[in-house]
Amino acid sequence: MLLIHCPHCGERPELEFAYGGEAHVARPTEPAAVSDEDWAAYLYLRKNTKGVHAERWRHTRGCGRFFNALRDTTTDRILVTYKAGERAPSGATP
Amino acid sequence: MPHQRFSGLSLLWNSLGQHRGWREQWRRAEPKAEYDAVIVGGGGHGLGTAYYLAAEHGLTRIAVLEKGWVGGGNTGRNTTIIRSNYLFDESARLYDHSVKMWADLSQALNYNVMYSPRGVMMLAHTVHDVQSAKRHIHANRCNGVDNEWLTPEEAQAYCPPLNIDPGLRYPVLGAALQRRGGTARHDAVAWGYARAADALGVDIVENCEVTGIRRDAGGAVEALETSRGLIRTRKVGVVAAGNTSVILGMAGVRVPLESFPLQALVSEPVKPIFPCVVMSNGIHAYISQSDKGELVIGAGTDVYTSYTQRGALHVNMHTLEAICELFPNFRRLRMLRNWGGIVDVTPDRSPIIGKTPVPGLYVNCGWGTGGFKATPGSAHVFAWTLAHDEPHPINAPFTLERFRDGHLIDEAAAAAVAH
Numbered sequence: 001m002l003l004i005h006c007p008h009c010g011e012r013p014e015l016e017f018a019y020g021g022e023a024h025v026a027r028p029t030e031p032a033a034v035s036d037e038d039w040a041a042y043l044y045l046r047k048n049t050k051g052v053h054a055e056r057w058r059h060t061r062g063c064g065r066f067f068n069a070l071r072d073t074t075t076d077r078i079l080v081t082y083k084a085g086e087r088a089p090s091g092a093t094p
Numbered sequence: 095m096p097h098q099r100f101s102g103l104s105l106l107w108n109s110l111g112q113h114r115g116w117r118e119q120w121r122r123a124e125p126k127a128e129y130d131a132v133i134v135g136g137g138g139h140g141l142g143t144a145y146y147l148a149a150e151h152g153l154t155r156i157a158v159l160e161k162g163w164v165g166g167g168n169t170g171r172n173t174t175i176i177r178s179n180y181l182f183d184e185s186a187r188l189y190d191h192s193v194k195m196w197a198d199l200s201q202a203l204n205y206n207v208m209y210s211p212r213g214v215m216m217l218a219h220t221v222h223d224v225q226s227a228k229r230h231i232h233a234n235r236c237n238g239v240d241n242e243w244l245t246p247e248e249a250q251a252y253c254p255p256l257n258i259d260p261g262l263r264y265p266v267l268g269a270a271l272q273r274r275g276g277t278a279r280h281d282a283v284a285w286g287y288a289r290a291a292d293a294l295g296v297d298i299v300e301n302c303e304v305t306g307i308r309r310d311a312g313g314a315v316e317a318l319e320t321s322r323g324l325i326r327t328r329k330v331g332v333v334a335a336g337n338t339s340v341i342l343g344m345a346g347v348r349v350p351l352e353s354f355p356l357q358a359l360v361s362e363p364v365k366p367i368f369p370c371v372v373m374s375n376g377i378h379a380y381i382s383q384s385d386k387g388e389l390v391i392g393a394g395t396d397v398y399t400s401y402t403q404r405g406a407l408h409v410n411m412h413t414l415e416a417i418c419e420l421f422p423n424f425r426r427l428r429m430l431r432n433w434g435g436i437v438d439v440t441p442d443r444s445p446i447i448g449k450t451p452v453p454g455l456y457v458n459c460g461w462g463t464g465g466f467k468a469t470p471g472s473a474h475v476f477a478w479t480l481a482h483d484e485p486h487p488i489n490a491p492f493t494l495e496r497f498r499d500g501h502l503i504d505e506a507a508a509a510a511v512a513h
Contacts, residue, residue, distance in 0.1 A: 001406040002398075015408060019397040021352075040498040044350035044441045048339040050401045073353075073400050 005081045006059045007067050020056030022046045023068045024088075049073060054088055057081075097293040100204055119285060120292035125299045125322050129157045131329040131480055132318060134304050134341055136160025137169035138280075139458055139465065140333035141287035141298070142473025143480070145203075148294035150474075151481035156296045157327075158288075159320060161303035165284025168335050171403075171435035172466040173358050173380065173392040175371050177214040177275035179234050179241045184491040184503050185444060186237035191488050192471025193274055199470055205286030207278045208385065213370040214275030215244070215253060217420070219264040223376050227270040234272075244269045253370050255421045262419060264377045277371060277382055277390075283469055307345040307455070315345070315454035331456045331480050336401065336436025338459040347450045349459065350497050351438045354395040355405035356463050359432035361424070363387030372420070379416035388430060391417060395437065395463065404434045437462050442496075444503040447476055447489040456480050457494070 002014040028034045028042055047053070053073050058066045070079040070088060080089055098104065098117060108115045131147055133140045136158045147153045160166075176196055178189035195202075196209045218224045227243070234241040246258040249269040258266045288298050299322065306319030307330070317326045334341045336353040368383035380392040393413040396405040410432055418425045440446060440460035445468070447458045458476040461468060471488070478486040485493070496502060 001408055014397075014406065036498050040350075041348070044497045045348050046350070046352055048352050048399060050337070050340050050353075053399065055398065071398070074402065076398075076400055076402050 002076065002078065004057060004069070004078060006062055006065075007081050007083045008063045008065055009059060012059070012062060016059060016061040018058045018060045020058050020066060023054040023056045052079065056084075100206075119289040120298055123157070123292075123297035123299050125157060125159070125302060125320065125325055126155075126297065127324075128155070128326040129297075130155040130327065131331065132156070132325060132327045133158045133331045133333060134318070135167075135333035135335065136164045136284075136288070136298060136300065137167050137333065137335065138165065138283045138287060138469040139169075139461075139472050139476070140331070141165075141284060141291055142469055143331055143333060143458070143477045144296045144298075145287050145291040145294070146474050146477035147481060148291060148296055151477060153481065154295055156291075157325065158291070158296060158298045159302045159304060159318070159325075160298070160300045161321075163300050164288050164298060165281055168435040168437065168465060169280055169284045169469075171358065171433055172280055173382065173390050174277045174280045174384075174466055175214060175275070175373070175380065175382065175392075175464075176209070176211075176278060176467040177272050177371075178239050178467070179214070179216070179230055179270065179272045179275070180505055181230055181233050182503050182505060183237060185505050186234065186239050187488050188445075188471060188475075188492070189468055190237070190239050191475070192468045195470035195474065196278060199278075199283075199286070203286040203290045205282060205289060207282045207286050209276065209278040211274050211276040212382075213252065213271055213273045215249060215269045215271045215370055215372050217249070217269050217372065217374040217376070218267050219374065219376040220267070224267050227268070231270055239272070240274055241270055241272045244271050253368070253372055255367060255423050256372065257420055257422055264419070266420070275371065277384075279385075280466060283466075287473070304341060304344070307341075309345065309452065313452060315452060328454050329456070329480055330454060331458065331476060333458045333476070335459065335461065335465070336438050338438050338457065342450065342455075342457060345450070345452045345455055347452055347455065347457075349446065349457065349494060350441050351460055352399050353401060353436045353438050354398070355400050355402060355434040356395045356437045357393040357405040357409055357432055357434045359391050359393065359410055360384070360388040360430050361391070361427045362430050364389070364427070367423070374416065374420065377416040377419075379413050379420060381417060381421070389424065389427065393432075395439075401436055402434070403436055437465075439463070442502040442504045443506045445472070445492055446494050447472065447492045448479055448485045448494065449483070450494060
């Protein structure tokens with residue numbers, strides 16, 4: 001089980017959290033103007049990174065807030081967590 | 095060196111020589127400079143693809159590249175369950191194609207894959223489960239796939255250890271039984287295909303990792319860069335399960351996959367007590383007994399993507415709690431070992447089998463948590479696809495483009511594992 005550092009509450013066991021998938025996926029601002037190809041990419045294509053992956057978690061059984069984490073998917077080690085809306089810290093780019 | 099055929103007579107003959115006359119079942123091949131087709135991934139699906147390419151489509155210069163050892167990925171890490179009771183017409187055709195091939199696979203390969211159609215029973219615990227199971231049964235029967243409804247008493251008669259006490263937190267309200275479903279020996283499937291493919295001249299190259307895909311000026315595949323040198327080929331079939339995104343990324347192809355750890359575990363071996371396969375999607379448990387006597391138990395996926403081939407203990411505990419509730423007899427059994435595999439999950443939980451936008455590059459992926467059952471059928475139609483440069487009618491709906499076009503085959507509810 002992972003120990004996850006919630007930027008608001010501190011370190012807590014994984015069971016308190018829900019996984020939110022890849023981070024920084026932006027919904028197209030004008031869906032009607034987007035091609036089928038790009039819309040499918042937005043809906044379904046994820047990086048599925050082998051290595052450092054930027055992802056969202058939600059502290060569902062704590063503060064309830066979303067935040068982001070950089071995790072190495074080859075070791076499951078979480079490198080850093082940061083608040084929603086912030087950019088990934090430099091030096092640990094996904 | 096001539097290929098050794100297995101038979102009662104050859105067994106008897108070799109027993110006279112104290113079984114010292116058996117040779118290695120396939121050659122330890124060195125990669126050649128060029129092939130007509132290269133399969134990336136030496137699991138059951140990949141080895142099977144190479145076998146059918148050689149056996150049915152007349153290709154002779156074929157290699158299977160495996161970064162580890164044959165059958166060391168998900169083929170050796172699953173719970174060996176075979177069934178075809180999927181909801182949609184496309185899936186029923188695909189999975190039942192496979193179940194039909196399991197029936198005589200041992201004869202076809204001259205290798206005992208220990209296919210045992212002992213029945214797969216899927217439990218219903220809620221009114222919604224009951225309605226969903228009956229819908230599946232009717233849909234299956236329209237597609238010629240056997241599936242029948244059992245009352246709790248009939249379910250217990252079929253599987254005596256099952257607890258049907260109505261006082262359970264999630265009582266058994268009935269079950270859907272596919273009698274043709276069952277299990278097979280997973281390692282034997284990989285070894286059987288490897289041996290049969292090798293006998294037809296296929297080079298099986300282990301410890302050979304693909305590191306790059308070279309393309310010509312027109313964009314078509316022309317060679318693979320590997321840890322054991324450059325291999326020229328115009329046809330590449332990628333059958334790399336959880337690592338498919340990585341391999342296809344080398345050619346700039348993106349696929350709608352996410353890779354998750356999926357765990358399984360086995361108990362200490364006991365005498366025969368469990369006659370069939372039981373699955374419960376609702377409370378997440380599935381279980382059967384191997385011929386060695388171990389109870390083979392499938393747990394769920396971890397919530398996050400990963401390539402580590404291991405998962406968290408609480409995922410196993412969740413499944414074991416359900417097992418103990420459904421089968422109180424097993425509460426004092428000890429678990430012998432557990433492990434994880436990396437499964438490639440698509441948004442609609444159906445596989446992708448077909449061409450990619452890159453000429454000469456084909457993919458068979460997205461089997462998620464339930465690829466073992468499909469091994470022969472998947473390999474068979476994928477070999478067809480490579481040989482004809484177009485999909486077989488059975489895998490034609492399972493394209494990469496269906497996500498763009500909206501023709502999803504949404505089997506999420508039929509998967510063995512709750513997602």
